Amino acid sequence: MPRDRASTTARILDAAQTLIARDGVAAAGINAVAEAAGVDKVLLYRYFGGRTQLLRALARERAVWPALEVPAAADGDATLAGDVAALLLALARALRENPLARRAAAWQLAERDEFAREISAARAAQMRAIAAALRARHRVPPFLDLDAILAVLAGAAVHAALQGAAPPAGGELDLRRNDDWLRAERALRRTVEALLGAPEG
Amino acid sequence: MPRDRASTTARILDAAQTLIARDGVAAAGINAVAEAAGVDKVLLYRYFGGRTQLLRALARERAVWPALEVPAAADGDATLAGDVAALLLALARALRENPLARRAAAWQLAERDEFAREISAARAAQMRAIAAALRARHRVPPFLDLDAILAVLAGAAVHAALQGAAPPAGGELDLRRNDDWLRAERALRRTVEALLGAPEG
DNA sequence: CTGGTAAGTCACTCAATAGTGACTTACATT
DNA sequence: AATGTAAGTCACTATTGAGTGACTTACCAG
Numbered sequence: 001m002p003r004d005r006a007s008t009t010a011r012i013l014d015a016a017q018t019l020i021a022r023d024g025v026a027a028a029g030i031n032a033v034a035e036a037a038g039v040d041k042v043l044l045y046r047y048f049g050g051r052t053q054l055l056r057a058l059a060r061e062r063a064v065w066p067a068l069e070v071p072a073a074a075d076g077d078a079t080l081a082g083d084v085a086a087l088l089l090a091l092a093r094a095l096r097e098n099p100l101a102r103r104a105a106a107w108q109l110a111e112r113d114e115f116a117r118e119i120s121a122a123r124a125a126q127m128r129a130i131a132a133a134l135r136a137r138h139r140v141p142p143f144l145d146l147d148a149i150l151a152v153l154a155g156a157a158v159h160a161a162l163q164g165a166a167p168p169a170g171g172e173l174d175l176r177r178n179d180d181w182l183r184a185e186r187a188l189r190r191t192v193e194a195l196l197g198a199p200e201g
Numbered sequence: 202m203p204r205d206r207a208s209t210t211a212r213i214l215d216a217a218q219t220l221i222a223r224d225g226v227a228a229a230g231i232n233a234v235a236e237a238a239g240v241d242k243v244l245l246y247r248y249f250g251g252r253t254q255l256l257r258a259l260a261r262e263r264a265v266w267p268a269l270e271v272p273a274a275a276d277g278d279a280t281l282a283g284d285v286a287a288l289l290l291a292l293a294r295a296l297r298e299n300p301l302a303r304r305a306a307a308w309q310l311a312e313r314d315e316f317a318r319e320i321s322a323a324r325a326a327q328m329r330a331i332a333a334a335l336r337a338r339h340r341v342p343p344f345l346d347l348d349a350i351l352a353v354l355a356g357a358a359v360h361a362a363l364q365g366a367a368p369p370a371g372g373e374l375d376l377r378r379n380d381d382w383l384r385a386e387r388a389l390r391r392t393v394e395a396l397l398g399a400p401e402g
Numbered sequence: 403c404t405g406g407t408a409a410g411t412c413a414c415t416c417a418a419t420a421g422t423g424a425c426t427t428a429c430a431t432t
Numbered sequence: 433a434a435t436g437t438a439a440g441t442c443a444c445t446a447t448t449g450a451g452t453g454a455c456t457t458a459c460c461a462g
Contacts, residue, residue, distance in 0.1 A: 045422085106307075156353050170325055
């Protein structure tokens with residue numbers, strides 16, 4: 001192990017990320033992270049200050065919340081319903097495929113510590129960006145409460161991704177299986193289209 | 202403290218319930234529960250067998266997942282959309298007002314232990330009951346994937362209730378406030394009506 | 403009144419947690 | 433070559449977690 005602060009901090013963050021993705025945020029304790037990184041735990045305190053600050057650094061420097069391609073320019077073909085559906089499906093799929101983001105999302109729903117707040121902030125910023133982009137691209141009818149609709153439907157997307165990571169309890173959709181997942185996606189797409197004006201899907 | 206097994210076990214379950222409602226499932230450790238119940242921890246092992254079995258007993262004997270009034274008889278006035286909306290809103294409200302159920306729901310989304318499975322089972326059973334009741338009461342058009350729709354929209358309801366228990370990160374809806382909560386409820390109700398055929402709400 | 407059973411108490415073990423103080427060693431600058 | 437600084441190592445504390453063995457005491461049946 002060379003004496004290289006930059007590579008050491010990177011390895012610490014990598015280790016924390018891996019542990020969280022595999023076993024959840026609670027599993028990323030100082031001792032566990034230090035051991036996984038192959039580094040003395042004193043260095044975690046020196047470089048980050050403690051567990052809280054380690055997690056904060058992780059939330060800020062790594063993509064703990066998935067980044068989405070927000071449609072930017074105006075596009076004559078695009079409909080509000082189509083854009084919303086595309087964004088929500090992209091969100092659901094990103095969470096489904098990114099264990100770190102999934103664990104972070106679950107943590108954000110369950111806990112109230114600083115890490116949860118950090119994730120909430122990233123999430124809220126993204127929602128704001130999406131809402132702004134949609135309003136820039138489309139004329140949103142004034143009777144549509146776009147913020148509330150986005151909050152509710154994004155919740156559905158997030159929830160589906162989280163639920164899909166857990167074994168189902170029988171009789172329900174098994175969102176780990178691809179066919180059931182597609183049924184859920186379809187339901188979500190149809191929902192958006194029914195709500196926001198529907199080209200046939 | 203009288204020598205009374207029944208009342209002791211009840212106090213243990215009460216204590217576990219209170220701790221979970223206040224600080225989450227992880228806070229309901231053997232030591233913490235025993236202390237909160239005013240009981241020696243040996244009794245937890247004697248009467249339940251260990252932490253895992255304690256939680257299982259709790260899941261089975263207390264209402265860890267909120268019970269809903271599922272509409273039973275056929276009612277000429279009832280519409281599918283109306284029934285679904287009513288059920289989803291009842292679910293969201295029940296979770297919003299029941300901290301134990303909220304913590305359980307969050308746990309079920311985040312963890313994979315036996316307690317999580319127990320909650321999933323209760324949840325899945327409820328969903329099955331609801332779907333069955335709806336099919337008994339209404340003719341569901343064959344092109345509607347009712348199971349998928351219920352899964353996605355119940356997810357939205359659950360997610361909203363969980364999100365509403367956490368402080369918001371700015372710029373978003375604050376679902377702890379009643380007016381924002383009502384906006385979300387409205388969005389959900391309109392969504393259901395748009396999807397399933399809409400009497401004006 | 404006696405004895406067995408179950409309720410409750412006490413005092414531990416073992417492992418893992420966060421966090422700290424004191425030390426050694428590499429390395430770049432002077 | 434001397435030296436200060438920062439990287440890395442070692443050994444420790446204090447707390448908390450789950451779980452167990454051995455004890456005392458209340459109470460009910462005979």
